[in-house]
Amino acid sequence: MSDDIVPFTPQSSLVQCFLNSPETGWLSVSIAPQPFELRGIISPYVRGFIPWAEDKSAPSRAFAKVIESELRLGRQIEAGQTVVDLGASPGSWSYVAVKRGAHVIAIDRSELREDLMRSPRLSFETADAFKYKPPQTVDWLICDVIAAPQRSIDLLLEWLRERRMRHFIVTIKFKGADEYPLLEQLKQHAPPLCADFRLTRLCANKNEVCAFGSIL
Template sequence: MIEPSVHLFLADPDTAPFLADELRRAAPNAVQHEVEGLGIATDVPLEGLRLAFARQTLPAAAEIQAASINAWADRIIDATTGVFPDDQPWRLHLWPQYGEGKAGLHRCELIHASLVERMKKRRRRLLRSLVDSDTVFDAQTSLVQCILTSPETGWISTSQAPQAYALRSLISSFPRGEVPLADDKSAPSRAFTKLVESEQRLGRQIEHGQTCVDLGASPGSWSYVPIQRGASVIAIDRSELREDLMRNPRLHFEVADAFKYKPPQTVDWLMCDVIAAPQRSIDLLLEWLREKRMRNFIVTIKFKGQDEYPLLDILKREAPPLCADFHLTRLCANKNEVCAFGVV
């Protein structure tokens, strides 16, 4: 068993080594333990921590055993006792991390049903304050996360408000930190899914009447999203966008260098999915932030291999002081890339 003083950081199997490297750079003296199939457990301090390769974070996670459905329900209720008041809004993220069929999901459904029945009998106020939502956290909501690694073993973590909100760059409001990919066959390419996922994780989206700059816009997947919503887009590229977008009156296309373009005035959104060396994209974002050229931003940092991942530490250090809200995450829709998004 691992002591509950550690935090559990979940990662996709192919990125767990990169998460371990991130943690070592952030806290060289912290003790790490690889949790097979999940990620990394470590005693690293959470304050000020930024992790691009952590899919989800479970603060002060405890490794537990529960022999039955009812025992699991009791353990979840116990995780709330004395931690936050019964009338405080809270969320429950409960999911299986074992097997390949529906057995794990079914077991979680049974645990949830047992939990509801138990709260009806002895914790009605706790049941009434349970929030069923995947919107971004607010400062009043607590969070209980429970992972089943087998029918009888797993992890539990409780984040008392406002911890989930304060650590929203680490703790996803989506269970397991996974966001279903958007689907729109009319978009010029699947690249638009990165933009939509970033909006969902940020908890705000491009709206009608707003102004956007899309750097490296061709063939137009990122411009497509705001255009569909009634926003205006200044698209910057050497190549034109898809023909229907080029005809749209809300799109203004300029043949220009994405790294030299400056908007005539502050825009609502900077969007950038340009193919470039990671250092160039990092420098571009920092320049826009320092000059306050935008109110919100979504920027992809693309990599050719793995050696340049430590360059992300520049953004972790320099971008947050320039932002009201800053996120740096390898999205579910990302390949060998990471998205930086936030509010200035």
């Protein structure tokens, strides 16, 4: 045994094996209590990759971000739930919620696709996403607004602190890598307010990350 190989007992360790050919593979060993603390980062998907959802009827491919967040969360928007969609136009995120039978309050400066605007399950308000407050707690905040990352981070923290929603999916969009450290505030302040908090660059994300989860 070389100096850098640490002995372990299988009972107190997490052992993972990935075979990349019949003869070779990778073995990963974590000593307890790391397996418990880090279990959230172990993906049930092969190589952590979730294929982009396909739906040609959606207004744009942006709907794939909601589907992927729901899959990762293990929870989805359900019939009868209330959803606030901030920065909703042209309507792909609202499209998913309406299709599931939820009631959607869609906020944007521009209207959504015509069929969504006519949906009895959707009410549209021309408003500033950063000023909108729901009259009561909603089941979901979904937010894909184009804004500076600090504004989206502040918006999410405000909604969490004021417990305005039960579950959330919020995109944080970046112009450059120098903005990534802004996420540290979210990593510090959001988890204590949440029963489940994830911050991930989705397979369906470009230069953006998605914060999603459920409040306490």
